[in-house]
Amino acid sequence: xxxxxxxxxxxxxxxxxxxxxxxxxxxxxxxxxxxxxxxxxxxxxxxxxxxxxxxxxxxxxxxxxxxxxxxxxxxxxxxxxxxxxxxxxxxxxxxxxxxxxxxxxxxxxxxxxxxxxxxxxxxxxxxxxxxxxxxxxxxxxxxxxxxxxxxxxxxxxxxxxxxxxxxxxxxxxx
Ligand SMILES: [Zn+2]
Numbered sequence: 001x002x003x004x005x006x007x008x009x010x011x012x013x014x015x016x017x018x019x020x021x022x023x024x025x026x027x028x029x030x031x032x033x034x035x036x037x038x039x040x041x042x043x044x045x046x047x048x049x050x051x052x053x054x055x056x057x058x059x060x061x062x063x064x065x066x067x068x069x070x071x072x073x074x075x076x077x078x079x080x081x082x083x084x085x086x087x088x089x090x091x092x093x094x095x096x097x098x099x100x101x102x103x104x105x106x107x108x109x110x111x112x113x114x115x116x117x118x119x120x121x122x123x124x125x126x127x128x129x130x131x132x133x134x135x136x137x138x139x140x141x142x143x144x145x146x147x148x149x150x151x152x153x154x155x156x157x158x159x160x161x162x163x164x165x166x167x168x169x170x171x172x173x174x
Contacts, residue, residue: 001030001068004164006075006157011046011056011084014074019057026061026070034065046077049087049102075157078170085160088172093148096141114172116140122147122171125163 007014007021014021019041026036039062043055059072076085083091083103088111094100095108103111115122119140126147151159163171 002071002073002079003030004075004079004161004170005072006161011048011074011076014076015046015054015056021057021059023059023072026072029063029066029068030070031068032063032066034063036061036070037064039069042071044077045082047083047087049084049090053082075161078160078172081172085157089148089152092144093152096145096148111172112144114174116144118171118173119143119147121167122151122163125166125171126150 003026005024009017009021028034029036039060041057041059044058045053046056047053056074056077058074060069061072062069073079078085078088081088087103091102091108092111092115094102095112101108123143160170
């Protein structure tokens with residue numbers, strides 16, 4: 001499983017820090033609550049909003065009792081997406097507001113579908129947590145734009161992490 005953690009550094013700084021990022025200790029196993037031990041790193045790619053790509057070190061832990069592994073995903077990434085959170089937001093927003101494709105069309109529409117499928121969760125998140133002033137009696141597209149604007153008003157890693165903590169899945173999950 002993955003846990004989203006805000007390292008409070010840019011993707012590029014995280015990359016430069018390599019295995020020396022400020023990795024928190026994970027004290028207890030999410031399944032059996034026994035002790036978690038460091039379990040090395042794996043590498044995964046990020047593609048930024050400027051279409052640059054590089055490999056990041058992702059820290060892993062393993063439970064000494066039930067052997068479950070947990071990885072610590074920086075909050076500028078989403079589980080299972082190579083593109084950064086910012087790249088995805090930027091692409092969705094440019095398309096919805098300006099009809100501009102900053103990504104290949106097919107990919108953009110896959111992202112958009114995912115985001116729209118999760119819209120009810122995103123709306124309830126904002127209703128619960130942040131803003132009860134949003135009006136939801138408008139079209140799905142308008143809702144999507146309003147929500148992207150609300151999300152953009154927050155530091156986006158914070159949104160992603162809080163959403164994940166709240167629902168135990170990402171706002172772009174299947
Ligand atoms: Zn365990």
